[in-house]
Amino acid sequence: MEKRDPFDFWYAVNNTEIRLLPKRHLETFGSTVLNYHLVAEIMDDVGQVRVREGRMVANPPRIVTPEAYAKVVLEGFGDEAGKYLDWLREHEKDLRVLQYGYSLKQESFSEHLVSEPIKAVVERVERDVNERDDPMSAIIVGVDDSWDVCLIKLFWEIVQHSAGANVRQMQQRHLFDNVGGVMRVVRDEVEADFLAASRDASRIGALGGKLQRLGLFEEYQDRFFSLVKASRGK
Numbered sequence: 001m002e003k004r005d006p007f008d009f010w011y012a013v014n015n016t017e018i019r020l021l022p023k024r025h026l027e028t029f030g031s032t033v034l035n036y037h038l039v040a041e042i043m044d045d046v047g048q049v050r051v052r053e054g055r056m057v058a059n060p061p062r063i064v065t066p067e068a069y070a071k072v073v074l075e076g077f078g079d080e081a082g083k084y085l086d087w088l089r090e091h092e093k094d095l096r097v098l099q100y101g102y103s104l105k106q107e108s109f110s111e112h113l114v115s116e117p118i119k120a121v122v123e124r125v126e127r128d129v130n131e132r133d134d135p136m137s138a139i140i141v142g143v144d145d146s147w148d149v150c151l152i153k154l155f156w157e158i159v160q161h162s163a164g165a166n167v168r169q170m171q172q173r174h175l176f177d178n179v180g181g182v183m184r185v186v187r188d189e190v191e192a193d194f195l196a197a198s199r200d201a202s203r204i205g206a207l208g209g210k211l212q213r214l215g216l217f218e219e220y221q222d223r224f225f226s227l228v229k230a231s232r233g234k
Contacts, residue, residue, distance in 0.1 A: 015142065
């Protein structure tokens, strides 16, 4: 492998090999559990290989709005993974129509060291996964100390394979339809936020900020100020 700049996430990206992608795409209207198996050589210990197994939970994809796009959560991931995701946001414009949120399930995480050549370890992992016949399993060969970046690359590959089917299913439900110059999904989001704020006054400030960011405050201002007035009367 090439000499590494420790602050360059590209080292991990370029040295990540996805050996197996899940057979099924991400769920459009429900969460998806992805079972990953990550194999990596220990850089400073010749002949040692670390095998990590765990779960990534993908939330249902959401149609991107300015509000939603500002809120990609990287629970369980490090700074370098965040930098890589920022780069993907800027350059993968064809996928910006949807926001895919995900997290790592720490309670299902395990790792162990093996004193074998990495090729033999990978082959054994592949056999084990094939025997389980799990359609949502993935196998990655990556970098040990930047393994979370490797998982980001895996997830992005899965997104690329899933986006087309997800968009088609959303179109069937008319979620991209334009309602008064705004996508239906944005209107639905605003309605849900008004309902939540009517039940919990602490959410009113966030609702106002969201309307401003979406450029919808003027349209909803009478309703918003009525909500503020009602909350003060309680």
